[in-house]
Amino acid sequence: MNLDYIVREPEHITPETSVLFMLHGYGSNEQDLFSFRETLPQDWIIVSFRAPGSTQFEGYSWYDINFNNPDEFINVPQATESLNSVLESILKIINHYGITQGKTHLCGFSQGGILCYALALQYPEMFNLVACLSSYPEEKLMPAIVKDKKKLEELRFFVSHGTDDAVIPLEWGRKAADLLYDLNCYFTFREYMSGHGVNQKNYMDLMEFFSK
Template sequence: MNLDYIVREPENITKNTTILFMLHGYGSNEQDLFSFRETLPKDWLIVSFRAPRNTQFEGFSWYDIDFNNPENFVDIPQATQSLNSIMESILKIVTHYEITEGKTNLCGFSQGGILCYALALKYPEMFNYVACLSSYPEEKLLTGIVKDKKKLEKLRFFVSHGTDDAVIPLEWGRKAADLLYDLGCYFTFREYMSGHGVNQKNYIDLMDFFSK
C-alpha cells in the first residue's frame, strides 16, 4: 500500500544524499514532525509519512491502541501491515530519487517511534541514524530481529522520554536502553522533565544528534 507523504527536497540530490523518513504519533499527521525541517541539515531530503488509518478529529494512526489493555496495547496485525507499507514506500522513494549511496535515517514519535525500532532492527542494513521519541520497543513487533552485532554496527539510536509521560510510561521507554545494550548497538538515552512530547532541551539534543 502506498503511503501519502510530504517532502522537502534539497537544492541538489545526488546518489549520496542523506534521506530522513519521519513517522508521526497516534492521532497526528504528516505535518507534525515535518516542522523539524527548519533546523535539520539543508542538504537532506526529508520525507514525512501520513499513517494509513483514520482516527477522531481528522488525525491518523499506524494501528489501533487499546489503552485499557497494556498487555495488548498494540494491534499487532495492523502494526505489521503498516511496517510493510512503510518499508515498501521507503524503497520506492529511495529508488525514485536514485539515492544509492546516501544514508537513510528515521525519526518517529510515540507510535511512530515504536515502528522505528522494528524497522531499524529488522532491516539494519537499510538505516543509519534512528531517533525514537516518547516510545518503546514493542516485543511482539521484534520477533525475528537481527542479532548479528556486525550487521547492527552502523546503527546509531537517539532515545528520549519524558519523566511525566502519561501515555507511554517511562518504565516502558527505559526498556530500550536494556534492549539496545544487549544487542551491542550504539545509543544515547535521555530523560527530560516533560510529558508525552518533545520539550526544547529534547529538541536541541535531537538536532545535535542529527547534525553529527
Template structure:
C-alpha cells in the same frame, strides 16, 4: 497500501544524499514532525509520512489502540501492515531518487517511534541515525531482531523520554536502552522533565544528534 507523505528536497541530489524518514504519533499527521525541517541539515531529503488509518480526532494512526485492554492494546496485524507499507514506500522513494550509496535516517515519535524501533532492529543495514522519542520497542511486532554485530555497528540511536510521560511509561523507554545495550548498538538515552512530548531541550539535543 500507498502512504501519503510530504517531502522537502535539497537543491542537489546525488546517489549519496542522506534521506530522513519521519513517523508521527497516534492521532497526529504528516505536518507534525515535518516542522522540524527548518533546523535539519539543508542537504538532506526529508520525507514525512502520514499513517494510513483515521482516528476519531481527525488525525491518523499506524494501528488501533485499545485503551481498555492493557494486555493486548496493540492491533498487531495492523501494526505489521503499516510496517510493510512503510518499508515498501521507503524502498520505492530511495529508488526514485537513485540513492544507491546513502543510508536512510529515521525519526519517530510515540507510535511512530515504536515502528521506528521495529524497522531499525529488523533492517539495520538500511539505516544510520535513528531517533525514537517517547516510545519503546514492542516485542509483538518484532518478528526477527538482527544480532549480527557487523550489520548494526554503523547505526546510531537517539532515545528520549519524558519523566512525567503518562501515555508511555518511562520504564518502557528504559527497557529500550537495555535491549540496545544487549545487542551492542551505539545509543544515547536522555530523560527530560516533560510529559508525552518533545520539549525545547529535547528538540535541541535531537537536532545536534542529526547534525553530527
C-alpha cells in the same frame, strides 16, 4: 499500500544524498514532525509519512490502541501491515531519487517511534541514524531481531522520554536502553522533565544528533 507523504527536497540530489523518514504519533499527521525540517541538515531529503488509519479529530494512526487493556495495547496485524507499507514506501522513494550511496535515517514519535525500532532492528543494514521519541521497542512487532553485531554497527540511536509521560510509561522507554545495550548498539538515552512530548532541550539534543 502506498503511503501519503510530504517532502522537502534539497537543491541538489545525488546518489550520495541522505534521506530522513519521519513517522508521527497516534492521532497526529504528517505535518507534525515535518516542522523539524527548518533545523535539520539542508542537504537532506526530508520525508514525512501519513499513517494509513484514521482517528477522531482528523488525526491518523499506524494501528488501533486499546487503552483499557494493556495486553491489547497494540493491534499487531494492523501494526505489521503499517510496517510493511512503510518499508515498501521507503524503498520506492529511495529508488525514485536514485539514491545508491546515501544514508537513510529514521525519526519517530510515540507509535511512529515504535515502528522505527522494529524497522531498524529487523533491517539494520538499511538505516543509519534512528531517533525514537517517547516510544519503546515492542517485541510483538519484532519476530526476528538481528543479533549480528556486524550488521548492527552502522546504527546510531537517539532515545528520549519524558519523566512524566502519562501515555507511554518511562519504564517502557527505559526498556530500549536495556535492549540496545544487550545488542551492543551505539545509543544515547535521555530523560527530560516533560510529559508525552518533545520539550525545547530534547529538541536541541535531537538536532545535534542529526547534525553530527
